Amino acid sequence: MDDFQIYKSYQRLLKNEDLSTPLAAILALTEMMEQSNAGTMFELLTELKGAAEALSRQSLNPIGLKAGCELFIEFITLFPHDAASFSELKTELIRQGQRYAEQALAYRAKIAELAFDFIKDDSVILTHSYSRVVLQTLLLAHKRKRISGEISGSNSTCECFSSHVLCFSVFVTEARPRGMGIKTAEMLTAAGIPCTVVLDSAVAYAIDKVDFVLMGSEAVVESGGLVNAVGSNQIAIIAKAANKPFYALAESYKFHRMFPLSQYDLPSHNPGVLSFPQTMSARARPASSGLPSKASSVLFDNGSPIRITQEDIARNNPDVDYTRPDLISLVFSDVGSLTPEGVSQYLVGMFAG
Numbered sequence: 001m002d003d004f005q006i007y008k009s010y011q012r013l014l015k016n017e018d019l020s021t022p023l024a025a026i027l028a029l030t031e032m033m034e035q036s037n038a039g040t041m042f043e044l045l046t047e048l049k050g051a052a053e054a055l056s057r058q059s060l061n062p063i064g065l066k067a068g069c070e071l072f073i074e075f076i077t078l079f080p081h082d083a084a085s086f087s088e089l090k091t092e093l094i095r096q097g098q099r100y101a102e103q104a105l106a107y108r109a110k111i112a113e114l115a116f117d118f119i120k121d122d123s124v125i126l127t128h129s130y131s132r133v134v135l136q137t138l139l140l141a142h143k144r145k146r147i148s149g150e151i152s153g154s155n156s157t158c159e160c161f162s163s164h165v166l167c168f169s170v171f172v173t174e175a176r177p178r179g180m181g182i183k184t185a186e187m188l189t190a191a192g193i194p195c196t197v198v199l200d201s202a203v204a205y206a207i208d209k210v211d212f213v214l215m216g217s218e219a220v221v222e223s224g225g226l227v228n229a230v231g232s233n234q235i236a237i238i239a240k241a242a243n244k245p246f247y248a249l250a251e252s253y254k255f256h257r258m259f260p261l262s263q264y265d266l267p268s269h270n271p272g273v274l275s276f277p278q279t280m281s282a283r284a285r286p287a288s289s290g291l292p293s294k295a296s297s298v299l300f301d302n303g304s305p306i307r308i309t310q311e312d313i314a315r316n317n318p319d320v321d322y323t324r325p326d327l328i329s330l331v332f333s334d335v336g337s338l339t340p341e342g343v344s345q346y347l348v349g350m351f352a353g
Contacts, residue, residue: 006029007058009032010065013027013028022253022254025072026100029097052066062267063218063258063266064219066267070257075096107133109136124209127170127181127213127214128172129232130181131215131217133216134216173199173231177314178314210244215236217248217250219256220250220254223344224328227320227321227322250332251333263321265322266322331343
């Protein structure tokens with residue numbers, strides 16, 4: 001066990017684009033079990049909990065991986081078995097962990113099937129950042145509606161109807177500071193889906209053109225609220241004010257027994273975020289006389305220039321935020337279409353054994 005580095009295993013697994021953080025965490029723990037010398041279930045659970053803590057400590061945003069670790073450890077604890085020895089039981093647990101991760105990759109397809117019926121002709125959808133399940137849902141809808149349009153068009157004499165192939169369009173936010181919305185927009189555009197990138201600060205401007213919001217998730221918590229890329233919360237607030245549905249898409253392995261009451265209850269919260277850094281000098285002076293121009297900078301008294309970079313801004317801002325359950329219309333998951341209250345009930349049932 002001393003030679004097994006759980007975090008390196010986790011990082012290696014994350015290089016697989018199909019694996020989200022909870023699944024990578026589950027597979028990392030499964031690999032750890034293969035390396036374990038534990039001789040009893042108590043020793044194995046102790047090692048698993050220690051490995052989960054190690055992963056959490058080394059991650060800047062541990063929320064998703066904590067959900068995966070929590071689910072896996074609960075599964076190990078409650079696993080029914082008739083194994084004749086602990087060695088046989090451990091082998092079976094490893095096999096089941098690998099099988100679960102393999103099966104869980106199909107969850108996005110199940111969610112896409114559920115959400116598909118909500119995408120109507122000429123829908124305008126707003127999404128935020130980059131989400132594998134949102135992307136799969138939109139690509140499925142585009143593929144099916146295009147095929148449907150082509151078949152209907154071939155049987156119709158109406159030229160305008162037969163040319164109606166694309167029947168929904170998407171606004172994608174930039175999603176700063178990581179800018180992952182650009183990746184989403186590029187993939188949607190490459191698939192032939194009409195797509196426009198919207199400034200994070202222009203969501204309220206665009207919301208009247210939108211029919212509904214389709215949002216991915218890093219975790220869905222016990223309150224039924226959503227943890228996702230920063231900016232999700234303000235989009236939900238704007239959608240609520242504009243009376244537009246806000247739909248969250250989340251695989252069940254992202255359901256997390258956590259009950260935040262505010263943004264600052266998230267385990268990813270850093271007290272240094274949104275801080276006011278100390279300046280080098282109380283006084284600053286312009287670098288040139290007269291009215292400042294776009295090219296001019298401000299200098300400290302010691303002559304060094306003041307520059308605020310995008311990296312500085314990113315370091316002093318959060319990566320994720322929390323969206324309250326009252327702002328969420330429905331949560332589409334592989335276990336069904338749930339209200340936020342339904343998520344709470346599902347979590348209680350799942351971890352009650």
